[in-house]
Amino acid sequence: MQAERDAAAGGPEAAGTTGHQAAPPAGPGPSRPASLGAAAGQLLRRSARWEAGLLVLVIAIAVFGGSTSSEFLTGSNFFNIGLGSGEIAIMALPMTLIIISGEIDLSVASILGMSSALLGVLWSKGWPMLAIFAVLVLLGIAAGLINGLLVTRVGLPSLAVTIGTLALFRGIALITIGANTVSNFPAVYTNMGVEPIPHTELSYSAGIFIVLAVIFGVVLHGTPFGRSIFAMGASQDAALFAGIRVKRIKTLLYVISGVTCALAGALWTFRLDTAVQNNGLGLELDVVAIALLAGVSIFGGKGSIIGVVLAVLAFAGLQNALLLTNFNQEATGIVIGGLLLASVFVPNAVSFSTRVRESLGRRRRRAVPAAIGAGRE
Amino acid sequence: MSATLAERRGPAAQPPDPGSRRLTERVFRVRESGILAVLVVFAAITTAIQPRFLDSQNIQFVLINTTVFALLALGETMVVVSRNVDLSIGSVLGLSAYLSTRLFSQVHGIPIPAVFAVGLAIGLACGVANGLMVSLGRVPSLVVTLATLYIIRGIDILIVGGNEVVAQSLPNAFANIPQDTVLGIPDLAIVIAAIVALGAYYMRSFRSGRELYAIGSNPDAARLAGIPVGKRIFTAFAISGALAGLAGVLWAAEYQTIDSTAGTGYELLVVSAVVVGGVAIFGGSGTAVGAAIGALLLSTINSALNVLGIAPFWDQAIAGFLLLLAITLDRVISLRLAAALRLRSAHRAG
Numbered sequence: 056m057q058a059e060r061d062a063a064a065g066g067p068e069a070a071g072t073t074g075h076q077a078a079p080p081a082g083p084g085p086s087r088p089a090s091l092g093a094a095a096g097q098l099l100r101r102s103a104r105w106e107a108g109l110l111v112l113v114i115a116i117a118v119f120g121g122s123t124s125s126e127f128l129t130g131s132n133f134f135n136i137g138l139g140s141g142e143i144a145i146m147a148l149p150m151t152l153i154i155i156s157g158e159i160d161l162s163v164a165s166i167l168g169m170s171s172a173l174l175g176v177l178w179s180k181g182w183p184m185l186a187i188f189a190v191l192v193l194l195g196i197a198a199g200l201i202n203g204l205l206v207t208r209v210g211l212p213s214l215a216v217t218i219g220t221l222a223l224f225r226g227i228a229l230i231t232i233g234a235n236t237v238s239n240f241p242a243v244y245t246n247m248g249v250e251p252i253p254h255t256e257l258s259y260s261a262g263i264f265i266v267l268a269v270i271f272g273v274v275l276h277g278t279p280f281g282r283s284i285f286a287m288g289a290s291q292d293a294a295l296f297a298g299i300r301v302k303r304i305k306t307l308l309y310v311i312s313g314v315t316c317a318l319a320g321a322l323w324t325f326r327l328d329t330a331v332q333n334n335g336l337g338l339e340l341d342v343v344a345i346a347l348l349a350g351v352s353i354f355g356g357k358g359s360i361i362g363v364v365l366a367v368l369a370f371a372g373l374q375n376a377l378l379l380t381n382f383n384q385e386a387t388g389i390v391i392g393g394l395l396l397a398s399v400f401v402p403n404a405v406s407f408s409t410r411v412r413e414s415l416g417r418r419r420r421r422a423v424p425a426a427i428g429a430g431r432e
Numbered sequence: 433m434s435a436t437l438a439e440r441r442g443p444a445a446q447p448p449d450p451g452s453r454r455l456t457e458r459v460f461r462v463r464e465s466g467i468l469a470v471l472v473v474f475a476a477i478t479t480a481i482q483p484r485f486l487d488s489q490n491i492q493f494v495l496i497n498t499t500v501f502a503l504l505a506l507g508e509t510m511v512v513v514s515r516n517v518d519l520s521i522g523s524v525l526g527l528s529a530y531l532s533t534r535l536f537s538q539v540h541g542i543p544i545p546a547v548f549a550v551g552l553a554i555g556l557a558c559g560v561a562n563g564l565m566v567s568l569g570r571v572p573s574l575v576v577t578l579a580t581l582y583i584i585r586g587i588d589i590l591i592v593g594g595n596e597v598v599a600q601s602l603p604n605a606f607a608n609i610p611q612d613t614v615l616g617i618p619d620l621a622i623v624i625a626a627i628v629a630l631g632a633y634y635m636r637s638f639r640s641g642r643e644l645y646a647i648g649s650n651p652d653a654a655r656l657a658g659i660p661v662g663k664r665i666f667t668a669f670a671i672s673g674a675l676a677g678l679a680g681v682l683w684a685a686e687y688q689t690i691d692s693t694a695g696t697g698y699e700l701l702v703v704s705a706v707v708v709g710g711v712a713i714f715g716g717s718g719t720a721v722g723a724a725i726g727a728l729l730l731s732t733i734n735s736a737l738n739v740l741g742i743a744p745f746w747d748q749a750i751a752g753f754l755l756l757l758a759i760t761l762d763r764v765i766s767l768r769l770a771a772a773l774r775l776r777s778a779h780r781a782g
Contacts, residue, residue, distance in 0.1 A: 219752050219753075225752075229748055392586065403569065410569075
């Protein structure tokens with residue numbers, strides 16, 4: 056039973072290499088009561104440092120963009136940045152909560168696609184838009200329940216479950232709309248894709264992201280519900296024994312993710328004025344990349360919404376800056392990937408270089424006690 | 433404590449030892465035989481509806497379709513068994529497919545084996561990079577290979593740009609590789625089956641292969657037991673990369689038009705095939721043969737829908753549903769197995 060719970064608790068952690076070592080002190084390592092306060096303090100400092108680093112990165116990108124293109128720091132370009140990454144940013148919020156809780160959701164982009172396809176089909180059948188929105192919310196709830204119940208009640212690893220639903224939901228989008236394309240949505244809605252919110256330079260999707268970020272931030276950092284998400288991510292067993300309804304909360308997180316992604320699907324559809332089966336194909340990896348760049352630990356238990364907001368700015372700003380400098384847009388993945396690597400290597404730089412030297416040097420003479428020490432770190 | 437527990441459970445554990453052992457043995461075999469049964473039943477139903485499904489031509493088509501996935505699945509199995517994951521294989525495949533086959537027009541008269549060697553080397557280089565970062569950096573492989581997925585694809589796009597390798601530039605001997613058959617079975621399928629068998633034998637019977645399972649079951653315990661964890665994980669990633677490179681060349685021979693999108697999204701398909709084939713996503717169990725059967729099942733479904741005239745739109749939904757079904761069944765079975773083993777040990781202790 057214990058082993059099963061461990062396996063269920065494993066979440067993305069187990070997908071990592073070597074268990075806890077890469078996780079900061081907040082992980083379920085051998086923390087003693089005496090050092091708890093110190094550990095918490097260290098965690099706070101460390102995460103604050105992370106966000107400070109991100110802020111520096113965002114500023115650096117702004118300087119880089121501004122110096123290479125006179126267009127970059129203009130209001131209309133700010134609108135473009137918000138428009139281009141709005142949906143991804145919105146989906147990154149529930150993803151953050153899920154990863155902090157120790158799970159992952161790779162089906163987000165497929166939920167977006169499924170929602171977009173359904174929106175298109177229902178609209179072409181003459182449904183009123185408000186009724187369609189209601190259906191999309193229900194669709195998001197259903198998708199989230201499938202993910203959540205399979206993960207929590209059946210006890211399957213979320214990585215495998217959501218790879219399955221990634222295919223399943225995208226498949227349903229395909230079945231729903233086939234090879235058709237639906238466009239000509241009412242101008243009231245498609246205008247949201249081409250015009251900023253009146254009197255601002257914000258796209259509607261960026262505006263929605265800001266509102267949602269505030270809500271998610273307050274919930275995650277300011278409520279017992281939010282604290283319990285951190286608790287179950289740090290140690291599912293401890294959270295369970297502390298009386299936290301781990302399964303219920305995780306299911307709820309998946310439902311929140313489902314609904315948010317379904318609504319992002321509507322935004323995406325209106326922005327492009329197109330409902331096709333491959334809307335948002337492959338976005339899940341972008342969303343995960345943003346969350347990881349934000350300093351959210353893939354092992355769970357660590358992360359912040361401020362980090363996500365900064366990571367979104369960095370991600371969107373960088374893509375836009377590279378676009379303006381005529382860098383092959385598709386190849387911006389090199390830079391995004393590089394940032395991702397930096398985000399895992401920089402915090403571990405010291406121990407990493409030690410290990411490199413160790414493995415280059417006295418590889419053969421490594422005694423057992425040394426191995427134990429290395430495991431603990 | 434455990435003694436009293438065992439005593440309390442003692443009376444309940446009435447079934448004699450041999451019986452429960454037979455049960456557990458049967459369940460142990462289920463991992464591959466279950467998926468094989470699904471494959472047979474699926475093929476039988478499809479054939480009953482549309483006999484054309486068992487045409488030698490269609491069988492060849494399915495086998496050829498499977499070869500690339502089976503190769504990728506073999507490498508992914510080694511990585512997943514060690515409780516890691518390699519998401520970069522789709523990008524590696526794309527890079528290798530383009531760079532290796534471009535040689536046909538760059539180097540006049542280059543021998544085909546040399547092209548395969550180049551593809552293998554490109555994949556190996558990518559795998560080594562992944563392996564070094566994961567084993568020395570001790571950072572989660574999910575993050576590292578997600579990053580290299582982007583980076584390698586980006587490099588591919590920078591190199592390829594808007595170009596593509598077209599079928600005309602490929603020599604006939606190369607383009608015909610998927611078509612050559614022995615007794616109605618594609619040569620290629622035989623070679624790939626041999627490679628998979630070799631990989632499965634390595635994982636089953638070699639010490640370093642077994643150690644991958646130990647690492648996947650419990651990395652900390654494996655380290656304490658003196659297993660060179662970093663080295664083994666490095667090897668798994670290097671092999672996975674090399675096989676993805678090789679698969680890239682085969683992919684090129686099959687599709688014959690190679691642009692910068694080759695292999696996009698394959699990583700999740702392959703992970704699906706591996707998991708459907710009974711490899712636990714969190715490591716420690718599963719075989720390369722199971723993964724290959726998983727790959728075969730996915731392309732069989734693909735072809736069956738095609739033959740039955742069902743719109744290809746259903747492909748993905750069914751593949752996804754099947755994956756969920758497979759892992760749910762596996763979970764239920766392993767719970768039963770755990771219960772059976774507990775009963776058995778309780779019986780012995782009592």
